[in-house]
Amino acid sequence: MPRMAREKSYDSIYHIMVKSISEVNLFKDDEDKINYLNYMKKAQEQFEFIVYAYCLMDNHAHFIIDANGADISKIMHFINYKYAMCFNKRHKRHGHLFQDRFKSKIVKSERYLFALTAYVHFNATAIKGYEDHPEEYSFSSLAIYLGLKKDNFDLIDDVFVLSMFGLNDVSARVQYRDFIFKVKKFIDIQKEEFSNEPTEYRSMRKILVRDFSPEKIILIIMQKFNINKYALFKYRRDGVEAKALICFILRKLCDLKCADICKLLGNIGQARVSRLCSIGAELVRNKKYECIINEILQQAL
Structure with a gap:
């Protein structure tokens, strides 16, 4: 039986669940x-x-x-x-390690997003000692939201959700804590989770556009390094x-697969x-190249 096409939108928020095969x-x-979180950070970069x-x-794990x-399929395949x-x-x-494909549901509203963070964070209550x-629990982002620990993996953006609870950081975290502990008593997200309902949530977020010309980007970088395409393939440091x-x-900017880049x-x-x-990814963290993506964005537009 053919698999159902995954509902996708390039500017949506997703609830993702990954699960292992039953025997491991x-x-x-x-x-x-x-x-796993380290690979997620590499994918995020x-x-x-x-x-x-x-x-x-x-x-299993929720994100x-x-x-x-x-x-989203390329992201999760990479990880x-x-x-x-x-x-x-x-x-x-x-x-195989994973049970089929990852599961995904597009988040449809701010209200659902807030309740969903509560559901994800409260998965830890199923673990003995954390009821x-x-x-x-160390492998949940709840403590980051509550200001109890730093984000050691530098993965989480808690500002977007917390900003809906107030502009003051401390009071927003307190209000978020009150919200999730209250909402936990009344919601049952799991009943509707991963349904085939084609819904999505965009809000007012700024989305990174990824339809730049690959040829133009290659040309910009060659000009920056002052090399031609022949020199690009010679074994030397700048090449x-x-x-x-x-x-x-x-x-990052063209959303190409490795196979696509091979052809180019x-x-x-x-x-x-x-x-x-x-x-x-390592080079763009170096001071020498830290501004290169912004430079390319300006020139490629």
Whole structure:
């Protein structure tokens, strides 16, 4: 039986759930959970999506993700593929790890979004020892919202949700705490979760546009490095850095797959493109290239 087409919108917020196959836990220990969140951060650097909330359980995990103009399927494939490879190597196993595709539901309103953060955060109450204190669970974003801990993975944007509870940071966190502990008693989101209802929520968020010309971006970077296309493929430091930035920025701003970039650049494999994307992500954190994306955005418009 063919799979149903996934309801998608490039400027929507999604409730995402990933689950392992029945015979193995998705996370065997804390290190596995740390690895998953680290891969999510790498994906965030690549695709520039926004994470509003998360909670990792033993055999599944929940996330609220703002695609921010990217393809949610590409985002989750990147994370889950990298994690499954790491998990299998670490635990010396083979075969599938995830149960089918990830599940997704488009968030349809602010009211639903607020209640959804409560539902995601309160998943931790199913864990022994956290029934009455879900904010103490390390692999949930609740403590970040309540101002009880820093975001060690630098993943969460809590400002968007908290801004709806007030402009003062301290009072907004207090009001959010009151809200989720009250709403927990009255809502049952799980009944309608992951239905096929084609709904979506856009709000007033600014979405990163990703329809720039790949050829124009390649040209801008070659001009910045003062190299031609022939020199781009010679093995020299500035050539490697230029290629890495091209691969990274084409993924970020043009929403291209590694296979698409291979066709554009020629004489390069997907594994090499993936590696160059990782190098590019490191380069843009360097002071030398920290402004390059804004420069390209200005020139490519």
